[in-house]
Amino acid sequence: MKARSEPDNPLPPFFEFSSAEAATMGLRRPWQRRLTPTFEYDSVEFVVYVLDELGPGFIFQEPPEMVEFGPDGVFDSRGSQAELGVEDSTVVVKGWSKQSRVDLFDRLLRAAAVSYLRHVDVGVLSTLELRDRLVPVLRQHQREQMLFWPAEKLARNLWRLISGRSGQ
Numbered sequence: 001m002k003a004r005s006e007p008d009n010p011l012p013p014f015f016e017f018s019s020a021e022a023a024t025m026g027l028r029r030p031w032q033r034r035l036t037p038t039f040e041y042d043s044v045e046f047v048v049y050v051l052d053e054l055g056p057g058f059i060f061q062e063p064p065e066m067v068e069f070g071p072d073g074v075f076d077s078r079g080s081q082a083e084l085g086v087e088d089s090t091v092v093v094k095g096w097s098k099q100s101r102v103d104l105f106d107r108l109l110r111a112a113a114v115s116y117l118r119h120v121d122v123g124v125l126s127t128l129e130l131r132d133r134l135v136p137v138l139r140q141h142q143r144e145q146m147l148f149w150p151a152e153k154l155a156r157n158l159w160r161l162i163s164g165r166s167g168q
Contacts, residue, residue, distance in 0.1 A: 023047045050135055079100045079103075
């Protein structure tokens with residue numbers, strides 16, 4: 001059975017496309033200053049992240065970045081685009097596009113492939129083939145760049161737990 005793109009049933013992994021300028025805005029810690037390889041799309045330098053789940057704390061964009069640069073482009077694996085908003089000082093998914101944005105998703109993936117898949121003729125690949133080839137490469141780059149991410153994620157979750165209790 002073929003999976004259908006449904007707004008209430010997004011399919012992981014998810015892809016977050018952010019301008020490199022916005023992505024560096026929140027990189028204050030020395031171990032975070034290096035970005036994954038960038039690529040150019042529509043005259044803007046971008047970075048892309050692959051995410052296994054979405055929810056508070058999983059989207060890499062912070063509220064100040066969203067205010068200054070607009071929401072990142074977050075897509076599910078079928079090309080549905082997330083509608084982002086801010087709740088409790090965290091960027092979250094408010095909903096999903098009713099129509100698939102496969103055309104935009106494809107263009108972003110192809111632009112990213114120039115940096116990530118240099119030795120592959122991406123012109124002959126379908127959007128899904130390109131997506132499947134990019135995922136392991138993106139994951140490897142993220143592992144290399146996010147050495148301290150598990151500790152930071154734990155600290156964020158603890159802070160959220162502590163700050164939630166102190167407000168009661």
